[in-house]
Amino acid sequence: xxxxxVVCPFCGCLCDDIEVEVEGDRVVSVCNACELGTTKLxxxxxxxxxxxxxxxxxxxxxYDEAIRYAADMLLSAERPLLYGWSGxxxxxxxVGVHMAELVRGVIxxxxxxxxxxxxxAIQEVGHPGCTLGVVKNRADLVIYxxxxxxxxxxxxxxxxxxxxxxxxxxxxxxxxKVIVVDIRKTETxxxxxxxxxxxxxxxxxxxxxxxxxxxxxxxxxxxxxxxVTREQLxxxxxxxxxxxxxxxxxxxxxTMTPGKYKNIRNAIELVSELSRHTKFTISAMRGHYNxxxxxxxxxxxxxxxxxxxxxxxIAFYNPGETTAVDILARKxxxxxxxxxxxxxxxxxxxxxxxxxxxxxxxxxxxPNATTAFCNVQIPVAVTGIDAEGTAYRMDGVPIRTRKVLSxxxxxxxxxLSRMYALMQExxxx
Amino acid sequence: MTYLMITGRTVNQGVTVENKTSPEYAEETSTCHMxxxxxxxxxxxxxxAILVTGPCGAVVMRAVASREVExxxxxxxxxxxxxxxxxxxxxxTGMPDFKSHxxxxxPTDDEPKTVHKLMEDLGGLAYDR
Ligand code: SF4
Numbered sequence: 001x002x003x004x005x006v007v008c009p010f011c012g013c014l015c016d017d018i019e020v021e022v023e024g025d026r027v028v029s030v031c032n033a034c035e036l037g038t039t040k041l042x043x044x045x046x047x048x049x050x051x052x053x054x055x056x057x058x059x060x061x062x063y064d065e066a067i068r069y070a071a072d073m074l075l076s077a078e079r080p081l082l083y084g085w086s087g088x089x090x091x092x093x094x095v096g097v098h099m100a101e102l103v104r105g106v107i108x109x110x111x112x113x114x115x116x117x118x119x120x121a122i123q124e125v126g127h128p129g130c131t132l133g134v135v136k137n138r139a140d141l142v143i144y145x146x147x148x149x150x151x152x153x154x155x156x157x158x159x160x161x162x163x164x165x166x167x168x169x170x171x172x173x174x175x176x177k178v179i180v181v182d183i184r185k186t187e188t189x190x191x192x193x194x195x196x197x198x199x200x201x202x203x204x205x206x207x208x209x210x211x212x213x214x215x216x217x218x219x220x221x222x223x224x225x226x227x228v229t230r231e232q233l234x235x236x237x238x239x240x241x242x243x244x245x246x247x248x249x250x251x252x253x254x255t256m257t258p259g260k261y262k263n264i265r266n267a268i269e270l271v272s273e274l275s276r277h278t279k280f281t282i283s284a285m286r287g288h289y290n291x292x293x294x295x296x297x298x299x300x301x302x303x304x305x306x307x308x309x310x311x312x313x314i315a316f317y318n319p320g321e322t323t324a325v326d327i328l329a330r331k332x333x334x335x336x337x338x339x340x341x342x343x344x345x346x347x348x349x350x351x352x353x354x355x356x357x358x359x360x361x362x363x364x365x366x367p368n369a370t371t372a373f374c375n376v377q378i379p380v381a382v383t384g385i386d387a388e389g390t391a392y393r394m395d396g397v398p399i400r401t402r403k404v405l406s407x408x409x410x411x412x413x414x415x416l417s418r419m420y421a422l423m424q425e426x427x428x429x
Numbered sequence: 430m431t432y433l434m435i436t437g438r439t440v441n442q443g444v445t446v447e448n449k450t451s452p453e454y455a456e457e458t459s460t461c462h463m464x465x466x467x468x469x470x471x472x473x474x475x476x477x478a479i480l481v482t483g484p485c486g487a488v489v490m491r492a493v494a495s496r497e498v499e500x501x502x503x504x505x506x507x508x509x510x511x512x513x514x515x516x517x518x519x520x521x522t523g524m525p526d527f528k529s530h531x532x533x534x535x536p537t538d539d540e541p542k543t544v545h546k547l548m549e550d551l552g553g554l555a556y557d558r
Contacts, residue, residue: 010443036443043447051556058556112523120522152438183435184497184504200433200502201529252437256528260520287438307523323523345449345458345509345544348525349485349551350517356552368449369509369544372553 089389146253202226
């Protein structure tokens with residue numbers, strides 16, 4: 001059976017034009033998706049059923065037992081951490097927030113280690129953004145800053161920028177210029193009309209230099225700024241000012257480097273400076289397919305986008321204190337529920353030392369690095385393959401992912417709702 | 430010798446990311462991309478084992494020559510190997526310094542560990558070895 005208009009549940013592009021061929025309970029071929037999406041959609045090697053760590057071995061248990069274990073773990077913990085959430089649908093994220101409130105835990109999502117700093121900057125100076133469709137149809141200049149779409153969001157270029165047609169552009173491929181700013185000469189840099197190579201840690205200075213140029217203060221710019229020549233900076237500033245519609249897409253090259261959210265703040269302020277001359281927008285290249293959704297859901301439910309601490313009975317937010325890496329590194333939490341992410345592969349080792357010491361339950365379809373630290377892992381259906389639910393694209397547009405095949409695996413929402421019901425029952429007693 | 434280690438996404442890391450216990454994921458995330466001249470200076474051939482020491486410990490990876498990095502900088506795909514030596518400090522932002530760690534690199538005769546072994550060294554228990 002061929003299923004059309006499938007939504008790819010891998011990266012923040014959330015491509016919704018995928019075609020898959022299904023045979024029984026397997027996807028056998030994928031059309032239109034990039035390599036990343038194809039591999040995920042065809043994915044194998046799921047965990048068969050819930051497992052429990054039993055001393056030096058693993059034992060299979062039933063879903064009921066696993067859900068009971070998780071509920072008891074969260075209820076008896078004093079400071080539980082509920083982390084992950086970017087690899088699941090919005091409906092499941094909602095239940096997660098309710099659970100965190102009930103047990104007065106901390107709920108954090110993976111944006112604290114990807115675009116958390118971008119959100120901090122946006123909280124300071126706002127977000128002059130727009131949807132991908134606007135960029136596709138209007139932008140004649142696209143800047144990828146510290147982001148490498150060819151590796152991380154392979155179809156961003158073909159669906160929305162470099163290779164895409166634009167309604168208001170006569171010959172988009174010819175008229176659209178691409179600037180890449182990076183410390184590495186990435187694959188994306190190779191296709192750029194202008195590649196600006198910055199010395200590591202120099203983003204803030206280069207952004208400031210461009211702001212000065214756009215303001216007409218060119219005389220203040222030294223011969224080179226963080227490895228970039230004055231001539232190139234002038235060329236880039238002129239390209240920006242001369243564009244009819246410019247779009248900046250920044251990645252973790254800005255959020256993870258020294259300066260962190262101050263880099264993003266500077267980039268946003270450059271964009272508002274440019275908007276005095278022409279139209280310019282800026283947006284983050286969000287990684288996981290629904291990491292944006294975890295920010296949305298958390299914000300509308302708690303007022304804050306990530307790192308929310310309910311220990312006071314009300315939502316409290318203080319990045320650096322209530323964020324997962326810090327809580328684990330300080331050995332603060334005494335239980336962890338992990339949903340739709342793999343902290344053992346992506347967190348510094350000091351965090352893992354603590355994960356090894358506390359009870360951990362994980363909801364994930366696949367065995368991953370975090371499995372080794374679990375007391376219980378509950379395999380779930382994969383959103384976008386055998387479960388459906390809402391995800392938010394990197395530009396904030398909600399898209400309902402589709403279920404393309406049926407399996408016996410329960411969805412994240414189902415498991416979490418059952419856990420939550422047990423917990424409510426227990427608390428009401 | 431001291432280098433600046435940055436980490437980041439690669440297509441191969443993304444392709445193998447849902448199968449983290451596979452040898453392909455281990456191979457991809459334990460690869461340290463270096464400038465040819467830096468490798469020459471350390472007497473390294475492609476895929477030679479190196480000991481990379483960061484503020485939080487050391488881990489064995491394999492060096493591969495890359496045109497993408499400048500001299501003095503090395504690139505390692507996101508994953509458990511780089512994180513084995515990355516410090517957990519976040520300067521009150523929640524975000525560790527994933528792209529700005531100074532590391533020491535030297536040749537070694539040891540082999541990179543498997544992801545399972547790395548996790549077990551930290552107190553975990555491998556499931557599907
Ligand atoms: S670009 Fe992203 S959403 Fe689109 S097919 Fe590739 S992985 Fe999937």
